[in-house]
Amino acid sequence: MSRADPLVIRRLEYLGPMSAPRGWRPEPKLPEVAFSGRSNVGKSSLINKLVRRKGWARVSNTPGRTREIHFFDVNGTFALVDLPGYGYARISKERKAEWRPLIEGFLRTSPALRGVVQLLDVRRDPTEDDLQMLDFLGELGAPTLIAATKIDKLRKAEAAARLRALADAVGIDEAQVIPFSAVTGEGRDELAAAIVELVRQPSWREEEPDPASADDASADDASADGAGDGR
Ligand SMILES: Nc1nc2c(ncn2[C@@H]2O[C@H](COP(=O)(O)OP(=O)(O)O)[C@@H](O)[C@H]2O)c(=O)[nH]1
Numbered sequence: 105m106s107r108a109d110p111l112v113i114r115r116l117e118y119l120g121p122m123s124a125p126r127g128w129r130p131e132p133k134l135p136e137v138a139f140s141g142r143s144n145v146g147k148s149s150l151i152n153k154l155v156r157r158k159g160w161a162r163v164s165n166t167p168g169r170t171r172e173i174h175f176f177d178v179n180g181t182f183a184l185v186d187l188p189g190y191g192y193a194r195i196s197k198e199r200k201a202e203w204r205p206l207i208e209g210f211l212r213t214s215p216a217l218r219g220v221v222q223l224l225d226v227r228r229d230p231t232e233d234d235l236q237m238l239d240f241l242g243e244l245g246a247p248t249l250i251a252a253t254k255i256d257k258l259r260k261a262e263a264a265a266r267l268r269a270l271a272d273a274v275g276i277d278e279a280q281v282i283p284f285s286a287v288t289g290e291g292r293d294e295l296a297a298a299i300v301e302l303v304r305q306p307s308w309r310e311e312e313p314d315p316a317s318a319d320d321a322s323a324d325d326a327s328a329d330g331a332g333d334g335r
């Protein structure tokens with residue numbers, strides 16, 4: 105019954121952290137897939153399962169402590185981007201708001217971003233932060249996969265009902281939700297295959313005009329210089 109692994113991990117390399125909007129980040133040489141979710145949703149566990157490394161992305165007992173964006177080179181094929189977990193109740197309001205400019209700035213500006221894996225705990229209703237993130241991704245137009253985490257915590261019938269409720273709550277088709285368990289490995293290959301597919305697609309952003317190659321645009325700029333717009 106074992107099918108071929110859609111994502112064999114041959115090489116894994118940590119590329120470094122981004123800690124501020126417009127701060128250092130690795131050269132965007134590889135297509136990027138970002139992982140988003142609130143603290144404690146199971147993001148580190150999911151990433152470890154995905155890349156088949158125990159303890160690769162730190163499974164933290166103090167959620168909310170990781171405030172940087174971490175970049176990993178997977179097989180030299182794509183960059184796995186681990187976004188900071190957001191919305192942990194125990195940290196102050198001020199702290200809570202820190203994630204927004206960093207995460208949203210990255211998602212808005214990275215030229216290499218191909219899509220986002222949004223994690224939702226299958227047992228819980230999406231939080232206000234979850235819904236805001238999904239709205240933001242919708243506005244951006246970024247291809248988004250939904251992973252419903254900790255599916256092993258529910259019995260089959262319960263899980264099916266919760267998956268339906270979750271899909272309803274975020275307004276997407278149930279078929280777009282990938283049930284996932286870091287404990288049993290359920291959903292690992294399905295998620296891996298979806299990511300591989302995402303990485304193969306051209307960026308949804310490439311439909312926008314490329315300013316570097318737009319001759320007409322520079323001609324317009326030149327004529328605008330003489331227009332005396334006061335700058
Ligand atoms: N039963 C179960 N527990 C999980 C699963 N994924 C994560 N956890 C647990 O949930 C807690 C938070 O996981 P972690 O990966 O650190 O979440 P993060 O804060 O989103 O990175 C830890 O105690 C994990 O052991 C899962 O699929 N099944």
Ligand SMILES: [Mg+2]
Nearest residue numbers: 147148162164
């Ligand atoms: Mg974590």
